[in-house]
Structures are given as C-alpha cells and as structure tokens.
Amino acid sequence: MPHEPDRHDGDADADRGRTRPPTIYDVARAAGVAASTVSRAFSRPGRVNAETADRIRAIAAEMGYRTNYLARALPTGRTSMLALVTSDVTNPFHAEIIRGAETAAAEADYSLLLINAQEDDRIERRNVERVVPSVEGIVLASSRMSDSAIRVIAKQRPTVVLNRDITDVSSIVTDNPHGARLAVEHLAELGHRTITYVAGPESSWVDGMRWRGLREAAGPGIRMHRVGPVPPTIAGGGTAVTDVVRSAATAVVAYNDQVAIGLMRALRASGVRIPEALSVVGFDDIFVADLVQPGLTTVAAPLRAEGSIAVRTILSLVNGSPGRTDRPRTLPVKLVVRASTAPCRTARRRR
Amino acid sequence: MPHEPDRHDGDADADRGRTRPPTIYDVARAAGVAASTVSRAFSRPGRVNAETADRIRAIAAEMGYRTNYLARALPTGRTSMLALVTSDVTNPFHAEIIRGAETAAAEADYSLLLINAQEDDRIERRNVERVVPSVEGIVLASSRMSDSAIRVIAKQRPTVVLNRDITDVSSIVTDNPHGARLAVEHLAELGHRTITYVAGPESSWVDGMRWRGLREAAGPGIRMHRVGPVPPTIAGGGTAVTDVVRSAATAVVAYNDQVAIGLMRALRASGVRIPEALSVVGFDDIFVADLVQPGLTTVAAPLRAEGSIAVRTILSLVNGSPGRTDRPRTLPVKLVVRASTAPCRTARRRR
DNA sequence: GTGAAAGCGCTAACAG
C-alpha cells in the first residue's frame, strides 16, 4: 500500500474507492510554487506574500486539501491534540470534568482525545503509550496506573494528574479534608452522633483523604465507624447495606455519590426509610445526585473547573511554563443539602 | 526543537527534563544491527532469526524503547487506533455504546479514541478532520454533521454510522418501528386511548422513525398527538410539561429516556402523579431509567451490542471486506416495563 | 536472514 511508484503524481487518485487526499505537493504543483510555500501559507501566513497565500489557499480548498496533522506532527511535535485519560468515561463522575476540559481545549483550538482505561491499568497503559506520540499533553483523571508508570509518561509529555498527588507531577485536587468537615458538621448540627463511612477502593488516594478528613472532623462527641471497602459504583454501594444496618449509625457518609445511591436503593429495598431512619451524604455531586429520590445531600466538587483548569495548565506547560509540582493545586468544595439528610430521631426523642 | 544537529546520536537525551524516547536507531546501534532488523523484530517476527529477535527485544525493553505509533502510521497507515465520535460523550445514552465499542476494540488490540462533538457540527468536523489521519476507521454515533460531510469522511477512512441512514455509508440502527409498536401495544393493553408523543430534534433521523412508527402502530382506536420538538435532554423534557398537560392524554411516549425523565420531574413538580394520572414511556433504556422514581418503562435498545458491532464492522472494513451500504443493519429492541406505566383510570371507570 | 536506501507528508534551516 505504501510506496506507490510515482510519488507526487496524484494520478492514481481513485485507485480503490477510498480516496487518497491531495498532499501539499499536489497543491504546490497546481499553484506553481514550492511545497514549502504552501506549507507557509497555512502555518505561517504573513511569512508569505498575502496574494500568493490567498491564491494557494483557494486552490487548496478547491482541491479538497486538508493538512495531515499526523505528518505535521512528526517533524514538529505539534498535533493540536491533547489526551484526557479516564478510568471510565461512562462514569458520570467524569462527565463534568470532561465538559470543562473540552471547553478549555476548544477555546485554545485544540482537540481533546478521550481515552478510556476500562478500569484496567494494563489497558490504560497500552492506550496511553499508543497515544502519547500523537498528543502534546496529557491529563490523567483517576488513573489506575502506578506512580512510577505515571512519571514515565510525564517525562515524555506535559502531564497533569487529577485527584491524586504524585511527586514531580503537576496535580489538581479538590479539598477533601474540608469537604469531610462540612459533611460532619452538617450531620452534627442535625443531631447525629454515630456516623458510618462506607469506604471506596483502598488503593484510592481520594478514599484515604476522605476517611482521614472525616475522622479529624469528628470531634469527641461523634463516633465514626467505617465499613467496606466497596467498589466505587452503584452496585458497590448496594453491597454495603448489611454492614451499614449493623453499624447502628444514624447517618452515613459514602465514598462517593454512586456508592451513596446504590446504598440508598438497597436500604429502601430493605425497608429502611431515608432520611427518616438514616441520613445519607455523598461526595462529588454528580448529576444523578439530583435525580434520585430523595435528592442526595453531597459534597460538591467543582468538577467542571477541575477539567478546564487541568487543560489550561497543560497548555501552559506545553508553551514552556515551568509548572509547579511541589504540591497539588487545591480546589474548593461546598456542601449541597438535599433531602437525604434530616434531623436525627434519637436526638429529638432525647430532648 | 526538531532537527537536532546529530541525528541517531542519542547523546542529548536529557536536554530539557523532557526525555526524548529512544528510537529504533538507538536500539539498532546498541544491538549492532541495522534499523530495518529492529523494525522486523517487532512487526514481522519470524522474518528474522529468532535469537537475534529476542536479543533485540530484550535490549529494546531495557532501553525503554516504545514504538512510535505516529511515525509508523506515516508510511503504513497502521495506527492501531479507531475513533468513536459522539455528539456528547457525557450523555448517558452513549455510555453503553462506548462500553461495547471499547470491548470490541480491546479484543482486537486496537485503541479507541473518543471524540466529543460538543453538540456542535463545526467543532465535530474540526475534531474529526484532525483525527482522521491518525485512525484506521471511524464510528459516528449520533453525528451532527451533514450527510455530505459524512460521505467526505467515509471516503478517507472506513466509516460506520449509528442510528442514521446515509446512502453509501455503512450504518447500524435499532428497530425503531418495532419499538414504537411495542410501546403503543403496551399502552393500549393498559387501556390508554389517547397518547402524546414528545418529539425530539426535528433534524434527528431517529425522531422521524419513532414518530412514524408510533403513528403507524396506533390503530383506529388510538388518538396520537405530538408536542415539541424539545431538546433531547432532561431539561428539554421539562419544557414539554405544559403542552403535555394540555394535550389531555393519559399516556406519554417521549423521544428518549432523558426527555421522559425531565418530563416526569416537571410533572411531579406540578402535582401530576405518575403513573396514576399519566403513564410515561421512554426510549433507549439508559442506566438512569432504572434509577429514577418511579422506574421508567422504556423501549430498550441493545446499545452495547450496537457499539461492539460497529467496531467489528469497522475492523472488517479495515481488513478489506467490501461492506454493505445498501441498507442499514437493524438491531432488535424490546420493551422493559417498570413502574411509570399503569392501567388507564378513565378506562377503568368506563367498565 | 540481513543491510542499504528511499520515502510516507510535512516543516525548518539556509540560501538566494
């Protein structure tokens, strides 16, 4: 297929139905100029006579010429593409991150390639390695890869990691300790004194931050339990139901909204009323949190901002900014109170 | 940055912190063989002495050599990458399609690049054009591009279109007419005689199919109304509430699940009880349909299969299969009955 | 079975 005999000859154009698009040489010949001039007309307008440039572009347009970004990338490294790698694009948690990243990329006239890791670090690694040469920078959102694997990537291309703290790699996180504090304070105000945390994956950096934050926020008056770990999914939340019931807590904080939602469903199926019998708090504020019945009280992370800041950071790294890797950039969170939390009954009775 | 003075010299390896990965030449020199031999050791094992090949691969691994897929793609066109373009990746409708496609791609050792069109045909086109040279095939899911724009893409790379029928382009659709019939029959059995359809975007091929299917399925005993069009989102569904109430129907079929869910929320907010006062049916069976209260009765499309079949089709096109473009491949649907539909009250009273 | 050399489409020095 490659190495057609006559290069720059364009006659075998429609050899198999699939069109070989015109190259810069085809345009050059048609316009009677050198290939480099055509190149300049596209990438360095101003470095070429305005009229010639216009003429070239007109001819190119008419021939249906499209610059081959792949070929351009080889000598320059410029691909105008960025990669956003997520453990699972279909996870609603990533929806707003993706939107934010997408918007920021489009503003800078970059295209964002979304790479799915399928929750599998081997697939993730393979996909990332494959795409690395084609992109100018990489955003890793909830990566399953090891710190060292990520550092290898970061050596090849500007890299930003989300919701994780890795030495020598730029990172952006949400303020989990403060979020945990907000959750505990809210529950405490409602009179709850025994709170159970439903833990997410042990390997998760975020899980550690949330659990620690919760414990630190719980003053002497609050008993903090912990059940799990469970998978960070709706199904995972469902599996925690018996442990939660057994924990005899009047309030639950879940690792994230999915777990909270799964738990609420399972609880309702077991006849536990929410929020009357049990208050539930989630983390992240994914869009579904506002859709379920009752609406889920949750610690809202500025997901969209996280996505767009990540891309802007990448872009400034691409443009040679040094970037700081000493400590993660922390984004503020707030508590969104909905209907899944209510005053503690036991507390009321005591009055 | 490009054109470092000494090519194949690898000494300026750590020139700026960002590592330039070893090339095939670096490996060749280290192994004392020609570059072509290294290349063969990777892509044509068997065409090279087994021992030499092993030795080369060992050295390469030790040096941290990774084949540059971008560079390989230039002469060969082989990138081991496919693109899946969606109007909005974060739309839960695409979740299962993406999963299916992802699985099929991984099985064939391909990587899937997810491209977001941000519901904007210009952005879509720009992104697609940019990525076309880097991928071997393209799946277009709910594309916003014009038929002709899509044909242009299809001329450059094997292309499969989902949920749309375009002359000369392979396409895969779900059986909307049959789905519409199932919905109407179900409602008719429950005693409903007046049904309102909440229409999606007028430009949508799928909307046309669903509305037509509904009308054809409604026999003489059923009155079929139509309101909208509304945007195919939860918010869009909410805007239909007054029209729906005014239509005096006892049952509603929505363009898709999002519209149905948005409508149900708005109805509840207006004090209309579901399913007692109004039955609601959606289309697609996205995961949220089972999460809302009441659970949404919906026409389930085999979304996951659609994704994986699309990728397999692309792969066979890539491998030179002719592919059929005369008529779309149609996938079967079924009705999933949940709690949002119930017997018609008016009907009951009549008995 | 292996090496030498040309070229994929584009860009960037370097002359003029």
Added chain:
DNA sequence: CTGTTAGCGCTTTCAC
C-alpha cells in the same frame, strides 16, 4: 519573499 534540501521515526522493497 521564495526555492532547495534535509530530516522527523518507521517500514519496505531490493540486493546481497
């Protein structure tokens, strides 16, 4: 301002 030329990293004839 424009043409000439070499080369990005890899593959693939074509000889040996």
